[in-house]
Amino acid sequence: MTAPVLEVDGLTVRYGPGCTECDPRTSESSRCTSCGTVWACRDVSFEVGPGEVLGIVGESGSGKSTVLACANLDIAPLSGRVRIDGADVTHVRGSERRRLRAERLGIVYQTPAQGLDLELTVGGNIASRMLAAGVREYAALRERAGDLVKETELPEDRLDAVTESFSGGMQQRVHVAKALATRPPIVMLDEPTSGLDVSVQARLLDLLRRIQRETELAMVLVSHDLGVIRMLADRLLVMRHGRIVERGLTDQLLNDPHHPYTQLLVSSQLA
């Protein structure tokens, strides 16, 4: 097997002071009844290989976003490691983190406003990542931004339009284009389609799938929409109360769920 792009090993994140009563290893709930500390992720480990799409599902508060925040180096875990291309980057901060993020990691959030500056032009949003990665040639920025606008099926003549003037679905495409700007080997998607209406969702999913196949992009896809997961994810993690309760190949896992929570999740899905 080729070396993983992203490795997460024994990740544990705590919100709160913790106490002697806290028992993150064995307790059912992620919240300590004695001190109120929330153990948002408990000993979470996984790997994502080149070109592989890993889905993470789980109910609200199960720790999905916390895992993503650690992988995106937004927060440092209490314990555990995050490795990108084999290098331990768990506690990387400042300019090193900025460079790493610009060159190696892309992220797409649920709402475009989280990941874009809506007052900038489409080209500016895309260029910002390349500028962070140290590109100082105007023509190179224009060319890449132009290509990405085409790639993400945005109107090419609106490259210099202010992002705010676009519809929500189009803004989410700009968000995807921005994430891809520096050709990172891995992109993280946090509910990328949840804020969109169904027809727009379908187009964005098609787009993501096409780009993923064409560029052999690795992805971590967090979603509570099993349809999205089924369509994109090769492998799947199911999280609950901060723990991974089940993992496997997406089709197998969704067709034959073992853990009671996964069974509930699958059976709750509308036909």
Next chain:
Amino acid sequence: MSLRDLLPESHAAAGYAFAYMDEASKREVRRALVKAVCIPGHQIPFASREMPVARGWGSGGLQVTLSTLVPEDTVKVIDQGADDSMNAIAIRELVRATTQVKVTTDAREATLIQTRHRIPEDDLHEGQVLVFQVPIADPLRIVDARPSVTRRLHADRDYAPVWLYLYEDLAQVGHSSFTHSHPVEVEGGYVMSPTPIPRHDVERLDGAPFLSLFGAGREATVYAVPPYTRVRPLAFSDRPFERERMPSPCAMCGATDTYLVEDDEFEGGRWICSDTDHCRRSREEAR
């Protein structure tokens, strides 16, 4: 007992200590300046005092000037290149009255030049000090108004937001919108705002033999460019930094290589040198 009795005889006439400010305040400014010179382009906070000019009218430059002056200095003060504007006259008179140093309008003779908007056209030499009056010290102000954020960006040398600003200018307007204070990178490190000097003057800071001190009174910040320091305006590799193009030679002295301003008092308007003393000398030499 009056203040005059307490002061040394030489300063009693003015009613103030040498150079108006008290010694402790001047030392505080000098201490900040030493730090600023040691870390070129880095903004150093200092305890900005009330000055007899309003903040925003050169109070920062004035504090730097008064704190660094010695009795042997010769001072020139300009505002927009002119020695005879109200602000320049007021500041020069204050400096002269409280220090009795020599004053001049000839940039070549001055040891210290307090300026707003311009670097004199003359080739300045080693040993001269330029003191700039700074309205907005932080070049990152345009991308985020919070000092807590911009300090972090400076610490990380994260200047991508400024580059993004330049990108947006080119994409939307076709050229840089910085008519003055075009951000510069100092000695490959900090990005600095060369306070409102026109593009014409920005590159003249690069490797300059003189010492540049920048004082922002309202923002309580000083920074500096020591002599022979590399100063590069930020510009994309394929879109080089350009100076303003002058519409005509100077209507008074005929110079084609100086920075011109519009003379709207002249009927029909005309373009003349912004550096009035340099222009006057050129005309006298031609005669």
